[in-house]
Amino acid sequence: MGDSVLSGVDPARLQSLRFFNLFRLIIAGIFLVAGRELNLGSEHPTIFLVTAICYLGAVLALGFPDAARRMGFDRLVTLQVVIDVFMLTAFMWSSGGFRSGMPVLMMIVLAGAGLVAEGRMVLFLAALTTLAVLTENGWRFIADGTPGDFLQVGITCIAFFGIALVARLLALRAKNNASLAERRGKELVKQQAVNERIIRDMRDGVIVLGPDGFVRQANPQAAGLLGLQSMDGLALADIDSAFGDCRAQCGGADGRLMRLGPARRLLRCRVMEADSEAATGGDVLIYLTDFEDIQRQMQQLKLAALGRLTASMAHEIRNPLSAVTQAAELLQEEKRADMQGRLARIINDNAQRIERMIRDVLALGRRQQAQPEALPLARFVTEVVDAQGLRDGAERAIFSVEIDPELTLAIDRAHLHQILDNLLGNARRYCSAQPGSVRIRADVGADGCVRLHVQDDGPGLDKNTRAHLFEPFFTTHAKGTGLGLYIARELADANDATLEPVSDSTGAHFVLTGRSCP
Structure with missing residues (x-):
């Protein structure tokens, strides 16, 4: 009491x-x-x-x-x-x-x-x-x-x-x-407990490296990724000699892919300097990401996407194939020459549609075979425009090419040709057909990347179209396969480039961004 x-x-x-x-x-x-x-x-x-x-x-x-x-x-x-x-x-x-x-x-x-x-x-x-x-x-x-x-x-x-x-x-x-x-002390204890739980349970490995090259702290994931039981008190260079120059090799947001530790796993290593050396004593944070796990996940996603693509392609091919079959049966029964010619055109158009779908899918399968080279952008784009078969002066005047002759782009030649074929074909289809209604220009961004712009003066992209723009078999054209932009983005990705639409006041505007070559 x-x-x-x-x-x-x-x-x-x-x-x-x-x-x-x-x-x-x-x-x-x-x-x-x-x-x-x-x-x-x-x-x-x-x-x-x-x-x-x-x-x-x-x-x-x-x-x-x-x-x-x-x-x-x-x-x-x-x-x-x-x-x-x-x-x-x-x-x-x-x-x-x-x-x-x-x-x-x-x-x-x-x-x-x-x-x-x-x-x-x-x-x-x-x-x-x-x-x-x-x-x-x-x-x-x-x-x-x-x-x-x-x-x-x-x-x-x-x-x-x-x-x-x-x-x-x-x-x-x-x-x-x-x-x-006392209250702040309790809050600090709780925050430290939460931080420790987050670091302990996060998928990435975290290493706190002292200025003397010895490991001060490391979460269990870091030891597991390197194939060790514990890392406390070990010298990082003794774990793997590749760590010896990690500050110079793995700095920046992207880091570097390396095979590290006794497990020899492929890891993305990123080194982050402490914000305040006075507060941390010059410690360095090293983040390790299991890139092999990321590759497995990407492969699973690709396989799932390939399954959906195959199912959608089978459905899309069935429609023109049915038209071809029906037209062939009618052609056998029809005796009039004009009707035979009409049925032959139906067969030819649908056969070409099937051929385009198969060609696009084959191009998608060859995306892993990208062989980037330094392409003179102005000359290559001019050749692609001329290769469209638009030799007539009025037709050729629709396209305006404004590219510095000195600019180069690191990309596979065949892939860029197919990307431009699709972008120019879409721009030609929806533009006003006036001289200069399709502009092709290039510039260099603040990050040093080359940006190739293809812009038309057509009606542009509405909100619903923009949301499904790069989905397979989505098209707003009656005779389109719906694979053009999807294949174009996949080919750009295979060359470490990006293809994105830009929101402008009028017309459709696409930007292909890639690396420049000296």
């Missing part, structure tokens, strides 16, 4: 009360042992001695922790300060009044009360002390007929309230700061 009484008390208040009781014990001992030598109790020696004995007994009786358990912490504090006030007033009366120095001790007692007591109790104790001092000084004036030091006493009584309030405010501030520190 007693322990439960003190369980809700602030530990700082308990500690302050212990020091306060120690101060009381020292003062009571000095009064009892050396009071006469300090010229105390000169007017009433017997009363001073009895008061000193009673004060020492009260301090001893109320100074043990058992007293707080029996009486309650706040009641004990109030009782102790009240006893201090009355005892010090008795010392002051028996020692000559205000000039004995007891008001200074009363100030110290009120300061201690401000640190230990709570609420308005501090003001009550200050008022009680003021009343006791004023009463003693008034009694001395009435009994002895000597003028009292009322001005100094009044100033001292004002100081009682000031010291009590300042001490209380300081105690509240210290309590709030301690509470804030």
Whole structure:
């Protein structure tokens, strides 16, 4: 029961009360042992001695922790300060009044009360002390007929309230700061636990490398990817010699693919310098990503996409094949020459449609055989435009080529030819057919990459079309296969390039971005 009484008390208040009781014990001992030598109790020696004995007994009786358990912490504090006030007033009366120095001790007692007591109790104790001092000084004036030091006493009584309030405010501030520190400490512990859990469970390996080349910390994934049980305290160069120059080789956001550790797994290694070397002591973070796992996932996605493509292609081929079969049957029965010619055209058109789908799918299968070379962009684009068979002046004027003759692009020649065939064919189909209605231009971005633009002045791409633009077999043209843009993007990706639509006010605008060649 007693322990439960003190369980809700602030530990700082308990500690302050212990020091306060120690101060009381020292003062009571000095009064009892050396009071006469300090010229105390000169007017009433017997009363001073009895008061000193009673004060020492009260301090001893109320100074043990058992007293707080029996009486309650706040009641004990109030009782102790009240006893201090009355005892010090008795010392002051028996020692000559205000000039004995007891008001200074009363100030110290009120300061201690401000640190230990709570609420308005501090003001009550200050008022009680003021009343006791004023009463003693008034009694001395009435009994002895000597003028009292009322001005100094009044100033001292004002100081009682000031010291009590300042001490209380300081105690509240210290309590709030301690509470804030404790709360932030708990939050920091929780955040550290969350961070450790994240680092421990993340799929990537994380290594903290000290400036001396030794591993300070590493999560279990890093050790597992390198084929080790633990990495703590090991020198990184001893794990694998390829780590020796990792800062120079693996810097940047992309890092470098390397086979590392006893397991010889293909890992993407990225090195990140600490944001503040003063805060981290020059440590370096090394991230390891299992690239073999990424390759397996990519292969599974490609196989799934190939399955969907095959199913969609079978469905798309069935329609023209049915038309070819039906036209062939009618051709056998039809005797009129004009109807035979019409049926032959149906057979020819659908056969060409099937041939285009098969050609596109075969091109998709050859995307892994990309052989990039430095292509002079202006000359190559002009050849592709001319190869469209648009030799007529009016038709040729539709295309405007604005490319610096010095620009080169690192890409497979056949792949770029097929990408441009598709983009130019679409632009020609939807443009206004006015001179310069299809613009082909190129520029160099801030990152040094070459961007090839193909833009027409047609109706452009609506929101729904843009959302499905690169999906297989999606087309807005009656005779289209829906594989052109899908194949074009796949071929661009095979050459480490990107093909993206650009949102412009009018017309369709596509940008092919790739690496430049010196």
